[in-house]
Amino acid sequence: MAGQLNPNLLLVVPLAPLAGSMIAGLFGTKFFGNKIGRTGSHSATILGVLISFIISVQTLLAVLDGATYNDTVYTWMTVMGMKLEIGFLVDSLTAMMMCVVTSVSLMVHIYTIGYMEEDEGYNRFFSYISLFTFSMLMLVMSNNFLQLFFGWEAVGLVSYLLIGFWYTKPTAIFANMKAFLVNRVGDFGFILGIGLLLAYAGSMNYAEVFAKREALAQLTLPGTDWMLLTVACICLFIGAMGKSAQFPLHVWLPDSMEGPTPISALIHAATMVTAGIFMVARMSPLFELSDTALSFILIIGSITALFMGFLGIIQNDIKRVVAYSTLSQLGYMTVALGASAYSVAVFHLMTHAFFKALLFLGAGSVIIGMHHDQDMRNMGGLRKYMPITWITSLLGSLALIGTPFFAGFYSKESIIEAVHHVNIAGAGFANFAVMAGVFVTAFYSFRMYFLVFHGEERWGKSHDHEHQDHSHDEHADEHHHGLGPGDKPHESPLVVTVPLILLAIPSVIIGFIAIEPLLFGDFFKNVIFVSDAHPAMAALKEIFHGPVAMALHGFMTLPFWLMVAGVAAAYYCYMVNPRVPAWFYHKFKAIHTLLDNKYYMDKFNDVFFAGGARVLGKGLWSVGDRALIDGLIVNGSAKLVGWFSTMARRFQTGYIYHYAFTMIIGIALYLGYLLLAPYFK
Numbered sequence: 203m204a205g206q207l208n209p210n211l212l213l214v215v216p217l218a219p220l221a222g223s224m225i226a227g228l229f230g231t232k233f234f235g236n237k238i239g240r241t242g243s244h245s246a247t248i249l250g251v252l253i254s255f256i257i258s259v260q261t262l263l264a265v266l267d268g269a270t271y272n273d274t275v276y277t278w279m280t281v282m283g284m285k286l287e288i289g290f291l292v293d294s295l296t297a298m299m300m301c302v303v304t305s306v307s308l309m310v311h312i313y314t315i316g317y318m319e320e321d322e323g324y325n326r327f328f329s330y331i332s333l334f335t336f337s338m339l340m341l342v343m344s345n346n347f348l349q350l351f352f353g354w355e356a357v358g359l360v361s362y363l364l365i366g367f368w369y370t371k372p373t374a375i376f377a378n379m380k381a382f383l384v385n386r387v388g389d390f391g392f393i394l395g396i397g398l399l400l401a402y403a404g405s406m407n408y409a410e411v412f413a414k415r416e417a418l419a420q421l422t423l424p425g426t427d428w429m430l431l432t433v434a435c436i437c438l439f440i441g442a443m444g445k446s447a448q449f450p451l452h453v454w455l456p457d458s459m460e461g462p463t464p465i466s467a468l469i470h471a472a473t474m475v476t477a478g479i480f481m482v483a484r485m486s487p488l489f490e491l492s493d494t495a496l497s498f499i500l501i502i503g504s505i506t507a508l509f510m511g512f513l514g515i516i517q518n519d520i521k522r523v524v525a526y527s528t529l530s531q532l533g534y535m536t537v538a539l540g541a542s543a544y545s546v547a548v549f550h551l552m553t554h555a556f557f558k559a560l561l562f563l564g565a566g567s568v569i570i571g572m573h574h575d576q577d578m579r580n581m582g583g584l585r586k587y588m589p590i591t592w593i594t595s596l597l598g599s600l601a602l603i604g605t606p607f608f609a610g611f612y613s614k615e616s617i618i619e620a621v622h623h624v625n626i627a628g629a630g631f632a633n634f635a636v637m638a639g640v641f642v643t644a645f646y647s648f649r650m651y652f653l654v655f656h657g658e659e660r661w662g663k664s665h666d667h668e669h670q671d672h673s674h675d676e677h678a679d680e681h682h683h684g685l686g687p688g689d690k691p692h693e694s695p696l697v698v699t700v701p702l703i704l705l706a707i708p709s710v711i712i713g714f715i716a717i718e719p720l721l722f723g724d725f726f727k728n729v730i731f732v733s734d735a736h737p738a739m740a741a742l743k744e745i746f747h748g749p750v751a752m753a754l755h756g757f758m759t760l761p762f763w764l765m766v767a768g769v770a771a772a773y774y775c776y777m778v779n780p781r782v783p784a785w786f787y788h789k790f791k792a793i794h795t796l797l798d799n800k801y802y803m804d805k806f807n808d809v810f811f812a813g814g815a816r817v818l819g820k821g822l823w824s825v826g827d828r829a830l831i832d833g834l835i836v837n838g839s840a841k842l843v844g845w846f847s848t849m850a851r852r853f854q855t856g857y858i859y860h861y862a863f864t865m866i867i868g869i870a871l872y873l874g875y876l877l878l879a880p881y882f883k
Contacts, residue, residue, distance in 0.1 A: 207264060207271040212290050215254045215261075215300060216339040219307075219332045222250025227329035236325070243325035247332040248311045254339065255304035262297040266725075272345055272409065284406070291345030291408060295548065295729045298720075299342040299480060302552055303473055306559045307335040309701040313563050314464045316697035317570065321462070327367060331468060334360040338473040342480060347396045347406040350481070354392065354445065357474045358385045364465040365458045374460040381454035388444015388451050395437030399488075402430060412487045419491040435488055435495035439502075442478025446532050449506045453803050455529055456513075459521040463566030466521060467559045470528040476551050479535045483544040483730060490542065490733045493626050500540025501628040504635035507533025509801070511639050514646035516797045519576045520565045523650045527602065528558060530639060534617050537632050542736035543620035545726045549716065550613035557601035557610055557709035560702060564595035567698050568654060571691040572661065578650060583659040587691040592655050594702040599651050601709045603644040603765050606756040612713035612749065614640075616721060618761055619745070620738040640761045644768025652776045661691065714749045722746055 228234050230243035238246070274289040292300075310331060318324050337360055341353025358381075366378030396406070402418055403411045421430040442448070447455040455475065459466060469475060482489060482499070489495055507530050514526035531554050538547035569576055571588050585592040601610040618640070621633050693699065719725045722743050732739050746752060756762050775782045787794055799805065 207261060207269050207292055209271065209273065209275060209290065211257055212261070212271060212292060212343070213275060215257050215304075216336050216343065218250040218253040218257075219247070219339070220250075220336040222247035223329045223332035223336060226325050226332065230325035230329065240324050243328045244311070244315055247328040248308070250332060251304060251308045251311050251335055254335070255301070255308050258297070258300035258304045261292060262301050265292065265294050265297040274345075278348075284400075284404075286348050287346055287407075288349055289345040289407075290343045292343060293729045294725050294727075295480075295484065296342055298548070298552065298725075300339065302555045303335065303338050303342065306555055306705075307331070307468060307473070309559065309563070309705055310464045310468045313467075313566070313698055313701040316695045317464055317566055318462060323367060327364075327462065327464075330360060330364050330367070331465065334364065334465075334468060334473065338477070341477055345408055347399070347408075347411075351393065351396060354441070354477065354481075355389065357477060358382065358389070358445070361385075361458070361465075361469055361474050364469065365461040367461050367465070371460065373457075377454075377457035377460040381458050384451055384454040385444045388441045391437045391439075392441020392444075395434045395439075395441065398430065398434040398437065408484070415487050415491060418488075429492065429494070431488060432492040432494045435485070435492050436498055438485060438488075439478075439482060439495065439499055442482055442536075443502065444478075445481075446475050446478030446536065447506075447529055448478070448502050448532065448536055449509065450803060452506060452510060452529055453800070453807060456522055456525045456800075459519070459525050463521065463562060463569060466525070467562035467566070470525065470558060470562065475528065475532055476535075476555065479532070479539065479547055479551050482539045483548050486544045487731045489539075490731055490736070493735075496540050496542060496736075497627040498540075499536060500624065500626065500632050503533045503536025503538075503540055504628065504632040505533070506530070507537060507639045508635040508642070511642035511646065513797055513800060515642065515649065516794060517646075518578050520568060520578050520581075520650060520654065521562070521576055523578075523646060524558070524561050524565055527561070527643065527647065530643060531558070531602075534614065534636060534639070537636055538617045538620060540626075540628070540632070541617075541620045541624045541738045542732050543617065543738045543742070544730045544732065545721050545739065546613065546616045546620055546742070548726075548730075549713075549720050550610075550617060552716070552720075553601070553609040553613045553709075553713050556705055556712060557598045557608075560594060560598035560705040560709050561602065563698070563702055563705065564591055564598060567591040567694040567702065568595075570694050570698065573689070575661070578653040580661050581654045582657045582661070583655070584691055585655040588655075588693045590693060590699040590702060594699075594706040595655070596651065597706045598709055599647045603647050603768070604640065604761065605765070606753040606762065607710075607714065609709050609711065609713035611753065611756060612717045615752070615756055615759075615761065616717070616742060619742055623738045623741040625737065637761065637764065640764040641768040641771075644765045645772050648769045648772035649776055652772060657777055661689070714753075717749055717752070718746075 225238070225246040226243035229237045230239070230246075271290055271292040274285075274287045276288040278286040278288065280286070290296075311328070314327065314331065318327050321327065334357060337353055337356035339353075341350060341357060344350040344353060362378045362382045364378075365381050366374045368374045399411055399418075400406055402421060403414045405411055415431070418431045418434075419429070422428060423430050423433050440451075443451045455470070458469065461469075489499075510526055510529035510533060514523050514530065517523045517526060531550070535547045535550050535554070538544070538550060567588065568581070568584065568591060571584065571591070572581060575581075597608075601608040604611045604614040618636050621629065621636055624632065721739075796802070
């Protein structure tokens with residue numbers, strides 16, 4: 203059915219979750235007297251996301267048959283010839299993102315019924331996550347920078363509400379403010395990039411800007427010798443650094459674990475953090491014309507992939523291990539973008555969405571079973587008590603570390619292979635980072651797996667954790683209860699375990715199914731552009747001989763043996779000889795302290811940026827507000843009026859001869875002016 207898609211049907215995709223959010227937010231809360239209750243709230247929001255998912259799947263099938271859509275839905279206003287529009291661009295990239303966002307969101311909505319069962323803000327939470335889904339769909343379906351920026355800011359705003367969902371919890375309030383402020387830093391760069399493109403391309407429509415890319419590539423930034431397109435692309439990527447949590451704007455993401463677990467899966471798997479990856483892939487026609495921007499992206503991604511993985515090794519909060527894993531995998535996606543392997547980055551985005559959502563929801567299931575204890579040192583031996591959570595978490599971990607035939611293998615191996623063929627600055631470091639990251643990922647993933655599901659049963663006991671992860675203890679609160687003596691963990695209800703099973707299926711098979719059409723077929727034809735000067739994708743195509751052959755060959759590659767070494771090291775350290783981690787701690791205490799303080803990035807930001815802002819704010823208050831505005835303008839003007847009034851009052855005596863004298867003096871001055879004026883002309 204090649205041709206145009208139905209715009210009315212496309213409009214339903216983002217509006218259905220919005221309608222569900224409004225129903226739950228208005229009629230399911232105290233705002234209108236909670237008229238529909240819990241059942242009505244979760245039914246309305248789940249139905250909205252389900253409708254979006256069904257239409258998204260139908261859209262993907264239509265796009266595979268050749269159908270597309272790129273048009274304006276609504277013109278907001280026209281200012282000096284510049285159109286501000288709401289429009290949709292639905293091609294293979296958009297259709298795939300629509301399916302990923304709605305499918306993961308649907309699983310999270312269903313899972314939330316069980317996870318948030320006892321929470322007072324149950325209805326409000328459903329309203330928030332449905333609104334979040336609407337925001338992300340508006341972002342990925344946009345055909346212009348205005349709507350992209352709207353969706354970009356909307357997901358940031360709703361993430362602020364979700365991270366601080368427990369608004370009586372001080373650490374949650376700190377975390378959501380931190381996420382909001384750090385993202386504003388990235389968004390400042392993002393809007394500068396959009397502004398540059400608007401100023402020189404004269405449009406915010408993707409197609410019109412892309413059509414002028416060759417002309418833009420010839421321009422320099424006024425007053426400098428910097429290439430205009432390079433500056434614009436780097437500014438756009440700074441926005442991606444904030445949203446997709448790239449070094450050094452990554453600091454908000456681990457703290458966002460203060461929100462309920464379902465939003466961790468939603469924000470960190472398929473939506474907010476992947477927005478930056480999607481945006482750069484969508485802008486491939488622009489980025490391909492700037493090797494400098496690509497090199498910058500490659501280096502930032504490499505730093506994030508490796509050094510954020512190191513931080514995952516020392517975490518003891520189960521959700522924080524998965525959070526640092528997300529940071530590292532986002533680094534891998536960014537490396538692929540820098541290597542001009544945009545389709546590989548999007549492919550890893552898709553596979554990662556499923557297995558990372560699975561791991562987050564699996565962690566949430568463990569937290570339910572442990573009565574809200576998140577410390578892995580209090581777990582152990584959960585395999586026999588929580589069999590469904592155990593097997594699905596194992597499948598998710600195997601996909602994460604890149605086990606051959608699992609989804610993560612195909613996308614991760616493709617990234618590593620693509621980096622081997624990069625011919626821009628930073629390629630050597632990137633190659634080392636993604637290779638070393640394989641061992642690191644396998645080690646921290648199976649450290650978590652063994653501590654949680656195998657070994658000694660450590661719950662219900664009094665623990666003195668000598669080498670504890672302070673980040674967990676700082677955030678301990680009423681939500682972290684734990685099992686008491688004699689209590690046993692329990693498997694989560696079906697409403698929690700069914701989404702785990704449904705997410706485990708694509709975590710295993712989606713890579714095998716999708717690699718050939720996405721990377722080497724026509725799926726992204728005329729959507730993602732790669733210059734002939736960047737050979738990574740051509741090299742991948744040349745050595746690809748099918749998913750089975752790729753997986754079998756994977757057993758003989760260095761990444762596979764690094765992965766095995768990581769798993770074996772984790773097994774030895776945490777199952778065979780637990781004294782080894784303690785020995786490492788005492789022997790390399792300085793390194794542990796560095797990692798425990800997260801490279802002191804938070805303290806640097808607090809002293810340099812927050813401290814500088816405090817000094818600047820104090821200066822503006824004391825000089826600008828108190829002295830200049832209050833002292834000079836407000837109080838000064840009042841004093842001036844008072845002085846003038848005092849002087850004027852002296853002439854208001856009530857005596858007629860005083861007034862006559864004043865009139866004579868006035869007439870004399872006026873006559874003097876008339877006589878002397880000609881001499882001054």
